[in-house]
Amino acid sequence: xxxQEEKEREKSIVDSAASDTSLQNAVQGETDFFHPAxxxxxxxxxxxxxxxxxxxxxxxxxxxxxxxxxxxxxxxDVLERLKPxxxxxxxxxxxxxxxxxxxxxxxxxxxxxxxxxxxxxDAEELRRLMxxxxxxxxxxxxxxxxxxxETLTADEAILEIRHGMxxxxxxxxxxxxxxxxxxxxxxxxxxxxxxxxxxxxxxDAIVDQDVITVRYDTDREEVxxxxxxxxxxxxxVVDYEGRLxxxxxxxxxxxxxxxxxxxDMLGMVGAGQxxxxxxxWRDSVxxxxxxxxxxxxxxxxxxxxxxxxxxxxxxxxxxxxxxxMVANQAGNxxxxxxxxxxxxxxxxxxxxxxxxxxxLREGKIGLFAGFIxxxxxxxxxxxxxxxxxxxxxxxxxxxxxxxxxxxxxxxIPLIFRAIGRDPAQASSIFLTALTDSGGFFIFLGLASAxxx
Amino acid sequence: xxxQEEKEREKSIVDSAASDTSLQNAVQGETDFFHPAxxxxxxxxxxxxxxxxxxxxxxxxxxxxxxxxxxxxxxxDVLERLKPxxxxxxxxxxxxxxxxxxxxxxxxxxxxxxxxxxxxxDAEELRRLMxxxxxxxxxxxxxxxxxxxETLTADEAILEIRHGMxxxxxxxxxxxxxxxxxxxxxxxxxxxxxxxxxxxxxxDAIVDQDVITVRYDTDREEVxxxxxxxxxxxxxVVDYEGRLxxxxxxxxxxxxxxxxxxxDMLGMVGAGQxxxxxxxWRDSVxxxxxxxxxxxxxxxxxxxxxxxxxxxxxxxxxxxxxxxMVANQAGNxxxxxxxxxxxxxxxxxxxxxxxxxxxLREGKIGLFAGFIxxxxxxxxxxxxxxxxxxxxxxxxxxxxxxxxxxxxxxxIPLIFRAIGRDPAQASSIFLTALTDSGGFFIFLGLASAxxx
Numbered sequence: 058x059x060x061q062e063e064k065e066r067e068k069s070i071v072d073s074a075a076s077d078t079s080l081q082n083a084v085q086g087e088t089d090f091f092h093p094a095x096x097x098x099x100x101x102x103x104x105x106x107x108x109x110x111x112x113x114x115x116x117x118x119x120x121x122x123x124x125x126x127x128x129x130x131x132x133x134d135v136l137e138r139l140k141p142x143x144x145x146x147x148x149x150x151x152x153x154x155x156x157x158x159x160x161x162x163x164x165x166x167x168x169x170x171x172x173x174x175x176x177x178x179d180a181e182e183l184r185r186l187m188x189x190x191x192x193x194x195x196x197x198x199x200x201x202x203x204x205x206x207e208t209l210t211a212d213e214a215i216l217e218i219r220h221g222m223x224x225x226x227x228x229x230x231x232x233x234x235x236x237x238x239x240x241x242x243x244x245x246x247x248x249x250x251x252x253x254x255x256x257x258x259x260x261d262a263i264v265d266q267d268v269i270t271v272r273y274d275t276d277r278e279e280v281x282x283x284x285x286x287x288x289x290x291x292x293x294v295v296d297y298e299g300r301l302x303x304x305x306x307x308x309x310x311x312x313x314x315x316x317x318x319x320x321d322m323l324g325m326v327g328a329g330q331x332x333x334x335x336x337x338w339r340d341s342v343x344x345x346x347x348x349x350x351x352x353x354x355x356x357x358x359x360x361x362x363x364x365x366x367x368x369x370x371x372x373x374x375x376x377x378x379x380x381x382m383v384a385n386q387a388g389n390x391x392x393x394x395x396x397x398x399x400x401x402x403x404x405x406x407x408x409x410x411x412x413x414x415x416x417l418r419e420g421k422i423g424l425f426a427g428f429i430x431x432x433x434x435x436x437x438x439x440x441x442x443x444x445x446x447x448x449x450x451x452x453x454x455x456x457x458x459x460x461x462x463x464x465x466x467x468x469i470p471l472i473f474r475a476i477g478r479d480p481a482q483a484s485s486i487f488l489t490a491l492t493d494s495g496g497f498f499i500f501l502g503l504a505s506a507x508x509x
Numbered sequence: 510x511x512x513q514e515e516k517e518r519e520k521s522i523v524d525s526a527a528s529d530t531s532l533q534n535a536v537q538g539e540t541d542f543f544h545p546a547x548x549x550x551x552x553x554x555x556x557x558x559x560x561x562x563x564x565x566x567x568x569x570x571x572x573x574x575x576x577x578x579x580x581x582x583x584x585x586d587v588l589e590r591l592k593p594x595x596x597x598x599x600x601x602x603x604x605x606x607x608x609x610x611x612x613x614x615x616x617x618x619x620x621x622x623x624x625x626x627x628x629x630x631d632a633e634e635l636r637r638l639m640x641x642x643x644x645x646x647x648x649x650x651x652x653x654x655x656x657x658x659e660t661l662t663a664d665e666a667i668l669e670i671r672h673g674m675x676x677x678x679x680x681x682x683x684x685x686x687x688x689x690x691x692x693x694x695x696x697x698x699x700x701x702x703x704x705x706x707x708x709x710x711x712x713d714a715i716v717d718q719d720v721i722t723v724r725y726d727t728d729r730e731e732v733x734x735x736x737x738x739x740x741x742x743x744x745x746v747v748d749y750e751g752r753l754x755x756x757x758x759x760x761x762x763x764x765x766x767x768x769x770x771x772x773d774m775l776g777m778v779g780a781g782q783x784x785x786x787x788x789x790w791r792d793s794v795x796x797x798x799x800x801x802x803x804x805x806x807x808x809x810x811x812x813x814x815x816x817x818x819x820x821x822x823x824x825x826x827x828x829x830x831x832x833x834m835v836a837n838q839a840g841n842x843x844x845x846x847x848x849x850x851x852x853x854x855x856x857x858x859x860x861x862x863x864x865x866x867x868x869l870r871e872g873k874i875g876l877f878a879g880f881i882x883x884x885x886x887x888x889x890x891x892x893x894x895x896x897x898x899x900x901x902x903x904x905x906x907x908x909x910x911x912x913x914x915x916x917x918x919x920x921i922p923l924i925f926r927a928i929g930r931d932p933a934q935a936s937s938i939f940l941t942a943l944t945d946s947g948g949f950f951i952f953l954g955l956a957s958a959x960x961x
Contacts, residue, residue: 318767369827
């Protein structure tokens, strides 16, 4: 029901927009009544043949926008199947960063054919953009920016912008001021420009600016972090000499922020961090299997702990009944701590001192929650087994293992990070290994010592 | 090491900005050499007394920006402790949406004192903003927007904007065109305006627009989803009659996107969805304990399954050694499927048919990975126990439980959503209950039937 409601709500938002426009288009006889994101959705649901025919018959500009919104692999496929002249036409209409992303997915040979048909300067730009690592600032930056020499006056600048506007710059809310070596010296919003006195030289308009920039090889997740920290709409990308290369914009990083936050959730349990429901299932098996094997190995260690107490279990099979409860409860406690910690590491810098305070905090939570759960378990086991001493052993093991889980869950990501690993990757698997073997050891050990 | 490196890299980005500016400030004798986000960090690390003295002595405008970047509870505390005249001064400098958020955290009585000292019109605006639910579009929207009547001409509009600019509108890249009933009829970027012929009436400049809007009571996560889908920088918020109330902007939703994506990770394991390492530990216990109790109850069910086979375990204690391995392995398989599914539900709409295809896909992965793990386990168990039949039972149980885990992991969030529950909340707990009891039942059942 709720699912239905939600879908309809979403639909109504889009429909209201779509119906307005279809009305207008009926009047104007146009076919572009979709927003590019909707058009991309529409394309995804068509057969390959239909995709081609739709893209052949719509204005190249709209096709370019729709292609930019498509999944890159799919867009690459489509591009390979289009006639080269049409593909080139559409590529030329795309913003260079989007075009480079899509071209990256096209087979080398076909890519060269397409590039050779393009305007030489555009092709050069695309080759240059493709040379940046897709996961860095260089790989996501837009190059169609307004770039102004600092020796211009405000009115000269406005004239230059109005003149250059025909080219439809993608990032058109800021103008970037550079010196004669192309080194970025300041940023002005169009509003700043409109408000400057006409004769002001740009150099004087930017005199007290501190421009925050990133280098082209900065990881894109770091770019997203800086932009979201400072609420920037656009962040200039420079080379090692400070020369302006392009600008990373808010729309590029919204997806990164979303991806990054949920990547951890997948990484924790050893799934591929960029898996979606559209990933071919064989690829998923390939990505997950290594961690399943690791999990098998670590759970064999826990099994070995149980094996050490095989005699105790043969004497008192009830121990095998209660033992998984201890491990499970501590595992859950640990995963709560783990999730809080990984989220923190994903969103904020975190001084070492504060990080260990957070472990202490989880320890307190584990101890307190463990105490309450131990009380409940003690009563439950006493009633069930009529053995007060078994109840006490169960409580003590639960308390001990939950404390272990809380400390391990919060410490594992910090330790991983300290040794240079991704804090999330497979953290849940290692945590479970600890809480399982710890729980089995404490519970069976106490039982052997006090009950048998 | 990596942690160190990362911190230094981050620091260098900020330092380079800070040092540039401190140089400039040394020249200009100013004290505001922090970006508001950095200033907010700085404030958080000061004692309450120091916070007050810093905020008393800096320009009200800078104090306003820093306060807007602070955590809302902390900002509220600080505001309560400032002298009322200073607090009012700072509030007046904040953008109304930020001011309303902070005031919401101030005690009722003190809030009334502050509001009574403010300009009557501003106070009215704040009261109105505070009346919106903080989790809706109305709660996050900015009201300082450029609003133009559709009967203006382009040059009249530019004049009006340049005149109104002194008030420092927060959302200054778009102008919103309304009719005489204040109903939103179109949006123009400043660039569009600059490029329009001077005499064009705004009504004619917006004739073929389809404006996508949200209503003030739309959930803020839905607002974030629409904005990130269409890559909007700003999304107009309207009432039921279509009258323009304000605008949600990209900077408001970046935090929402990030929070929402990682909320699921916490929700899955039954932690509080808005927990951070700064949450008081007692609050964390209060949020997590109910789910720990649920986990205890579900794991008692799994324990009951083992209890049914107590006799079998007493006969063959080795079963208790292998039994947790089956459950653990299936649990991990299920959590991989769960994570992929929850991520998908968080980021995309998802037709029912496609959703069940995704379950099928996970089933295939579970079956295939299960088959491989079963092979490995069979060899391992045969070597370890010298019993081929135990190896076969282990493999069969592993394969069956891993398939169960994969199907359950992908189906649970869909089922939760279908019955109107949050798809993520405690999903991991229910999954583990299924894979544990399923694994114990299949393994011990097969062992009883074929080995004893």
